[in-house]
Structure formats: C-alpha cells, structure tokens
Amino acid sequence: MISAQHYKDAVERASALLEKAGIVITPEEHARFEVADFGLGELENTGLEIITYVNTQRSCAKEIVMFAGQTCPEHWHPTINGVPGKEETFRCRWGTVYLYVPGERTPHPACKPPKGSEAHYEVGQQITLKAGDQYTLMPDTPHWFQAGDEGAVVSEFSTRSTDDQDVFRDPRIARAPKVGNAG
C-alpha cells in the first residue's frame, strides 16, 4: 500500500507531466488518479499513474503517466474460455516509452528490467515510441514497457479493461488489489 503522502506526491508529479503534454483532465478525474505500484513497494522503479477515461463492456480509454525510468512489468491479457483477452493500442503523446514484445531480442536495448526483478522479464524486442508513435498489442501477447529520461504520457485505447485478469510474469505481483486513492 502506498502512503497517503506518497500517493499525493505521485499525483502531483503525474499531473505536471500531463500538463507538459497539454492534456486536460477534470477535477473529478484528478481526484481519482490511480497510482499503481503493483504491490512491489518501489513505485519509482515499478509503477504507473493512470486516469481511466471510460471502461464499458466493449471499450476502454486511459491516459498513462510514467515517471522517468518507471516500468510497467511484463504481463499479458489472456483469452479465457474462448473470450478474447484485452486488445490495446499504446499511443505516445509526450516523452519516450520503450515497449518490449515477443520477437528477436533487440541488441543493446535502451532499458533494463528493474534491479532484482530480471528473472521476471522475458520478451526483448524493443519498440521505441515517441510523441505520435503507437503500437497495437493483440490479446495473449506478453509485454512490458519503461519510460525514457523525461518520463512519458501514453494514451491507451482498448477493449474492456479487466485488470484482475491480467497475468504477470512476476508471481509477487498482485494487480487486482488496486493501490489506493488516498483521497
């Protein structure tokens, strides 16, 4: 669990990055900023700051804010009982994000997995996304991503988001018990 003070600080920093990206959110959205440390307690290394704009049975859109060097750990959106898993497009709006997907390992990648968690990162083909670049991930595709030196703001367009069904490579990670909104 993130402390109220850490939550507040993270939201303040994430809001500043959104502002740099020219993205406007409402006070209601600001009040429900999600700060996720994936239960690892090292938000600077492993974490995301998220505003979910809409999430219906069929469609979802989010703004994802990442601090410099912050990593979303390797996971995938599984197809369950024939119901296709989540399909998602990441579109970088500001900064740089490095996305890693299955395929030939990129030599000399820009990022390393967070220290101590290397065993839980497998895919290694690097996709570099700068402002205006995007990449679409089909269900069941393992992926992880890390922000560059300035941080990043990334729009996610997808089918319904069901975080509790995500499968993480790292068994320590529990995504479902969302990290609290201290407000």
Next chain:
Amino acid sequence: MISAQHYKDAVERASALLEKAGIVITPEEHARFEVADFGLGELENTGLEIITYVNTQRSCAKEIVMFAGQTCPEHWHPTINGVPGKEETFRCRWGTVYLYVPGERTPHPACKPPKGSEAHYEVGQQITLKAGDQYTLMPDTPHWFQAGDEGAVVSEFSTRSTDDQDVFRDPRIARAPKVGNAG
C-alpha cells in the same frame, strides 16, 4: 468531391488546430488526413477532419478536428442482425463542442443546424464539452455535434468503426464514398 486545393487547405487548417491542442501526429498520418464533407459540398458548415489512429475488429480511436461552427450531421450507429452498433466516447481535448442527443430539448441551445438542413436534425438535448469533458454514446443513439467559435479537437474512443453502416437523418448524405485524400 472536394478539390485538391480545398483538401490541402482543410488539412493545413486542421493541422494548425491539432498543434494548438498539443497533439502530435506522424507524417504518415498527416498524409492520410481524412476530410469529409458528407457529400453536401459545404465543408465549412457540414464536415469533419479526421485522423484514424487505429481501427481493428474490436477497437477504434480517432482524432476529430472541427473548424469553428462546423457540424457533424445527425446520425446513429445501428445494431444490425443482433450485432450491436458502434459505441463511442467523445472527449474534448481543445476548444468547445456542443453535442446533441435524445432527451428534453435544451432551451436556447448554443447551435443551430446548418441553414437549409434543419429538417434533418431532430434531437436537441445539448451536452457542452470543453477540454477534459467527455460523453459516451451507446449504439442506435441519434446524435449530431457542432464546434464552438474557436473550433474543437475531439478524441473519439470506440468499438470498431464501420462508417458505411452509419445511418444519417439527411437522405442526401452518403458517408461511404469517402471524400478523397488528394495526396
């Protein structure tokens, strides 16, 4: 059909609005800007400028640019043979857009339908969207929208987009034969 010169001018003006909104597109996206006049030949009054970021079987995202006072005419996304129609969320990123949906008619609305087309506009409950505001439309819901005095940039998050299935109130409108990219 829009002339090559009108297409080029519209893309230039739309690009300037995207820039004001702080939204970055790639040269490839710029080269396939869609300029739609819905076959009415009065782009200033009735039209949209669109970049489709992604449109798969399940998910779609677009950036819609509107000039000052420009209108997207009344239409809906029908459920066909039990397949639910398109569901879409409009999120205003910059400027102001007035959205009209079924419900109690708003007294003294900000917009009027384009001159000469009044007969093809029925719904009249006004939803005002400024930067950061959004509204989700379920399938089969008639709607139209018009930009305010500065124009507007609106993100659309939706299920699969199938323009050729859209039903327009105005029988003169043919959405399917897309207005050309002169490039």
